[in-house]
Amino acid sequence: MSAFDITEGGTPVDGAAWIAGGTTMVDLMKLGATAPSRLFDLGAQRDALSGISETSDTITLGALTTMADAAKHPAIRGLTAVHTALVQAASPQIREMATLGGNLLQRTRCSYFRDTRQPCNKRVPGSGCPAIGGEDGHHAVLGGSAQCIATYPGDFAVVCVALGAEITIRASDGSERKIPVQDLHRRPGATPHTETALQTGDLITAIHLPKGGAQSYIKIRDRASYAFATASAAVVLHMDGAMVTSARIALGGLATVPWRAATAEHVLKGSMIDQKTAFAAGEAALQDAHPTLTNAHRVELGIRAVAKAILSARGNSV
Amino acid sequence: MTLCINGADYPMPNDPRTTLLDHMREKLNLTGTKKGCDHGQCGACTVLVDGKRVLSCLQLAQTVRGDVTTIEGLSKNDTLHPMQAAFLEHDAYQCGFCTPGQIMSAVACVSEGHAGSDAEIADWMSGNLCRCAAYPQIRAAIASVAQAEAEG
Amino acid sequence: MQGHRIEGADKVRGLAKYTDDLRFATPPLIALTATSPVARGRVQIDTSAALALPGTRCVIDHTNAPRLKRAILISMCEPGTRMPLQSDQVEYAGQPVAIVVADSLHAARDALAALIVTIENHDAPAVVLSDAENRLKSVRRAGIGPGAMKKGDADAALADASVSAEVNAHAAPHHQNPMEPGAVVARWDPDGGVTVHAAVQWHHLDASMIGQAFGLSWADGMTGLLGRAVLGTSGKSKVRLHNQLSGGAFGRNISYLALLLAPIAAKVAGGPVKLVQSRRDTFSLMSHRSEVKQRLRVGADTDGKLKAIVLEPDIARGNAAFVEPIGEMPMQLYAHDTHRLTTRVAKLDLPGAGWMRGPGVAHAIFALEQAMDDLARQVGKDPLDIRLANYSEKNPANGKSWEAKALLEAYEVGAAKFGWRDRPKGGSVRPDGRVSGFGMASAIDLGRQFPAHATVTMTKDGRVVVSLAVSEMGQGLLTGLTGVVAEMTGVSPDRVEFKREATKEGYAAGSIGSTGTYSNAAAVKTAVEKIIKKLAKAGGLPKSSKLQDGMLVAPNGESAAISDLLSRTGDLTAKGRAGLTFGASKQAKASFGAVFCEMAVDPITLDVEVIRLVGAYDCGRVLQPKIARAQLIGAMIMGMGQALMEETRLDRKRGHWTNAEIGEALVPTQADCPHVEAHFVGDTQGKPGALDFKGIAETAIVGVSPAIASAFADATGGVVHHLPLNHAARLAAVSRAQFSFKEAAE
Ligand SMILES: Cc1cc2nc3c(=O)[nH]c(=O)nc-3n(C[C@H](O)[C@H](O)[C@H](O)COP(=O)(O)OP(=O)(O)OC[C@H]3O[C@@H](n4cnc5c(N)ncnc54)[C@H](O)[C@@H]3O)c2cc1C
Ligand code: SF4
């Protein structure tokens, strides 16, 4: 870990960064995958920036609310997909430390990114991407570029995208703006090191989750707990009787960003849900998938995750 | 600035890079807390901060806000904490390397109210790997403490 | 504390000290290892920036490391083939290329980060078998197992068989990954010897490795080792290897590189050094279980009775002589007429492979049991019945009779406890929409014995001191042996002391292959028998007298208090040796078992949950049932990990382990852990006076992966011959069309 100092007041300028729960930040600093010159400890603002409030159609969470606190709040228990995404993430200890704002901004688990002895365009722009043509079993099948195919690993952001959630951002000049979570993450394109729409000094202060809809989050992984998704799907359905009036679907573990599957939504809209439509929607969600060397099975896994999520969302609606 | 660990005050490390785990192990001679990975992936370094379980390997010492309890602070005088006694009784360890982390996590698991059933314990203890796989015995130990507490 | 492990109270208090927890009067400097990012090439290291840092003491690479001598290593681990830091040649990714030594952990990390490691003209490695066709060579021996075997004309019998099955099994490499990453402390002593603190599984072997490498006295080399083991001489050893508690091992803590790197660092630094391994380091500075392919064909008659077994394994090995001994066990499980074993081995550009629980046998039985299931399907028999039909009273490989074999009882007890005969049909839908599958398999592991040499002293004040550098790594050996010694000597367990640091009085058998208790107890027993003779002489009692409850008791009931006898003779010391023939005997010896699995499969996601694992095992005499059962259960759960998730992946171009982290190379969590039952069968009490121990944990890992694969096939019809049976493998075996899931999960 290279040298830095920690401060409580002020806003990061170039080369500096916020630290909230530190579960991504400290991990990556120890690996040497990131090396901020200065850390601005958000812990001091925890009281001001955490907590949960509710209106008739929205739940607002302070960005410093921990995953554990959010998961146990009755309002969140009502949003099945959100609750599932939170309690199936990481471990109880990490959820006590990790904040929701930090969670949205967690970085990829790409093994080359994490191993500083290997080249990586995201970590060292221009150094190359050994994952392409390398060991890519867990890399993205959607949204990749010739420079980077790193998977966005998180769960919560995927549900946020399916819900149509928004975040409030406070810029270093104190001004605030709201953007959809869907617009927060950037595909790698030619600049894989630019991961989000945030500017230096921007602080996520709150997350706004719309209520309502029959929803579900399905996380598929290679062990029962304490593992990132190999494929996941979040589904929010609005139904008129047995018919879907509108659907929102997002994929996790499969794409370079929390992935909105709009084509799949169109397949569902106006239809009755059964296994056939669920799989048809799954196939539509993955129709643009570009598997690389060894990750093709995750296309099928993604289809199945979407199908399962649709069927269980319908189950949750009754 | 000081750090309160097991009821005693210790100096903060000067180097902001120091994790709570390294500080305790390298400087304070509190080696009961173990390092299995140093990256949040095993749970061996679990301690309590104000009663909540956290991973001391991902916690920078200078950002600790609250009182830290480690395995060394669990037993009062010579009496084992009920969870320690239950681990001993149920043979809920083999090599013992994960054990301090398991016990700290188990104490929190019970106080959080997540020890209601075998399945619930399994879920809420999944952040503590045990390669010896003393898992069933760990569940039994925790269930016995939860039950004893429930019975008052 | 009766009933608890000897070191248990310390472990639950956080007071148990592992090597990295030790504190010394002179705090050691901290050393970290730099490793090669790629598999092949020549290394060059720019140390200037690292040396310029204030906390750096020195940097050691091939240019300034002491020259080490060759070591003959019967563990077959990497240092027997290549010593670290001896040349600029890089032969695998993760190879140690430099050590930094600094004042503190932080300073060492900074120094490591400041090293500039360049690997020149690296050519393409071969790290997986599919890239190494041209490196495969037929072998007569595969490690400790045979490479080639022949009984009758198996190929002809196979061709003539009414029923046949073929399994093409493939197992990915994986790592033991005990929870302790491990550290080694080394200090050179004024007499030119070296003091080392580390957790090792085979104390004297590794003391000898250090002695050979650094050219210390004859007593520290292979000759000294053999002298102690075979002749019972006690040498003047200059290698003082203090065996520390081990935070798990599972075969990994044998002859590992850090045992040499730490003394190298201490030599150059000129003071005591603690070399700390990061979790990532352990993936390449220590061993792994290598990749194995097996083509197995079996032929049977219409009743499913085996006529021929033809096994053709291709085994990967890395930079060590060790080869996964696939061929050792599969011909010893079932009755059969003919067999042929033809093994090929490819040396890959990887770290040395090594020992892991159930070496060879775990993979071999996976393939064999899959073939048995296939035969069962073809002849219309229940999986259990086909195994009963092929039960062999004698060892089918060599016709020897077994010392003891309660496999039939294991089948019976296991099946009864599980409810095998009344199980629902495979594929039936559970209330939660998932489908059920049931599978079973047999387990076997060879009983081995290794040489051991103990020194036992009975003191006037009523203590029994045993010098034997045994390893305690969670298997409960200390507690178990203490019990054995207490029983043999008639004193209470709290009066038994183990001197585990002894370097010359005792040669402990390695704790490998579940042989530790048996091998070491045998040596202790010989020593105690000698003491009894001396006591008997002093008391005028017959030599056949026994020690019981503080008394020496003659067969006719006459007795004398041990304390009285000892006050006459003074402290009595005797040496005992055993296992010099490695347990060779007229009879064959193995542990046996049967394991049963219930699984639930989500038909849409193909998520699997192992609901129950029930095993019944004949492990011979059971010393401490609680500890022994814990061993079985732990190994069964590890078997489940091996079946479902454990794999360390490789980059085929650069040659490195990619998921070299404990959270990425998955092992089972608490939430994966099913309901597990382990039952003992056979003669668990043992014959009076005999040791009768057999291996425990090694046996219980065997059979679990095939039982799980079998349950998956039962549920879905999808046959998976690949380990682990992760989503990729399951999806390949079960297409959407093939697996109807009409009622599922709605
Ligand atoms: C072993 C392991 C397993 C995990 N498994 C999962 C999993 O299964 N699913 C899952 O979803 N996640 C998982 N995670 C990720 C974990 O949830 C995140 O690390 C955590 O949520 C990050 O939150 P934090 O508060 O600790 O963020 P920090 O580490 O403090 O910060 C993360 C990033 O966000 C920035 N940041 C933090 N807060 C703000 C803010 N309010 N405004 C602007 N920038 C901010 C920081 O500068 C930093 O760049 C896992 C992590 C680990 C270590
Ligand atoms: S996929 Fe992206 S993060 Fe991974 S190595 Fe390539 S550039 Fe780096």
Ligand code: FES
């Ligand atoms: S050491 Fe902290 S989680 Fe492993």
Ligand code: FES
């Ligand atoms: S007791 Fe060994 S890792 Fe848990």
